[in-house]
Amino acid sequence: MSGQATTIRDLERDDIDGVARLFQKTFRGRAKASASLNDSLEQSFLRHPWDEPGLRSKVAIDGNGHPCGFIGIVPARLELEGRNVLAAFAGSMMVDDPKANPLVGARLLRAFLAGPQDISLTETANATALNMWQKLGHPLDPAYSLNWLKVLRPVSTGVQLAERTVPALQLARPLGRIADRAVGWVRRPAPLDQPQGRRPMFHDVTRDDFARALLVLKDAYPLRPRWDAGSLDWFVRQAEQKRSFGYPEWRVADGPDGRPIAAYAYFASAGGIGWVLQAVSLSTQREGLVDDLFAHAHAYGCAALRGAAHPWLVPALMQRRALFVGRAFYVAHARDKTLLEPVKAGQALISGLAGESWMRLIGDRFDL
Missing domain, CATH: 3.40.630.30 (Gcn5-related N-acetyltransferase (GNAT))
Incomplete structure (x- = not known):
């Protein structure tokens, strides 16, 4: 043919x-x-x-x-x-x-x-x-x-990555956890240098609460989705069905006036590599968001945490020694070049839930 x-x-x-x-x-x-x-x-x-x-x-x-x-x-x-x-x-x-x-x-x-x-x-x-x-x-x-990876437990992370080539190595997971404890890598990640009073205080929320926070926080980005409650609910319900990635965790931090100042969602996997779906915040809260994200994933028992590009978080991720890799590539094209200016500036909310990553095709198992 x-x-x-x-x-x-x-x-x-x-x-x-x-x-x-x-x-x-x-x-x-x-x-x-x-x-x-x-x-x-x-x-x-x-x-x-x-x-x-x-x-x-x-x-x-x-x-x-x-x-x-x-x-x-x-x-x-x-x-x-x-x-x-x-x-x-x-x-x-x-x-x-x-x-x-x-x-x-x-x-x-x-x-x-x-x-x-x-x-x-x-x-x-x-x-x-x-x-x-x-x-x-x-x-x-x-x-x-720029896809990124934050190693929380190095031996377990190595085992997880090796499994993708040699599936039988999953039998070595218990040994990886023992080795991580033996070398003292169970310490909680230290926060970035930020005054305690300025750190956002995150709390667990429901999927619906997380969606409501996104409707507020999206306005911090010049180019952003025109979500409403109905459409965002559809995206979030689709996104939570990623059974290969683990259990969805929804976290939000509120300001003194009760309005959200930061939010993130990730899929946690005890002993595995967690996957970040979306992370958004006011510009002053990005370091605190990264701190809480890493600490929460560590406490859950994740070996590591990975995510696709959130350009506004890159400086904080670099300071926390995250590794950056070219795993998937982003391309933007427009005849009207003014539409590309917020993209080039890294201030467009066009990835994660605001991109393609809500789809079940990314992360669901589709068992027969």
């Missing part, structure tokens, strides 16, 4: 089964898809609360009428200085047998970029997808591409 024999069109409900099988083959190494995966694909790409008829995911159909490629497109409603901005995120790009169909991925990306959106974004490009973006003249954004 030649790449020239394929057609690119909008995703339809009848394509879901074929796209699910392609997802399992591409990202999970499995031949079969589950009903829960089909439901997640349909929720994410056909029942999105910000559905835009002109911004549908694209599917490549081969000469036999079967899906042979896919790019997930998620609309996003943003605002910048009172201006409504239509955004679109592209992710979950996959091509069946890319060596035999070398042009399909590029055609899918071009179809996405030809859409009606004001700004085109991707939060989760891998090296192959990034190469396609760059060939079209759209470089990665370094600030939003």
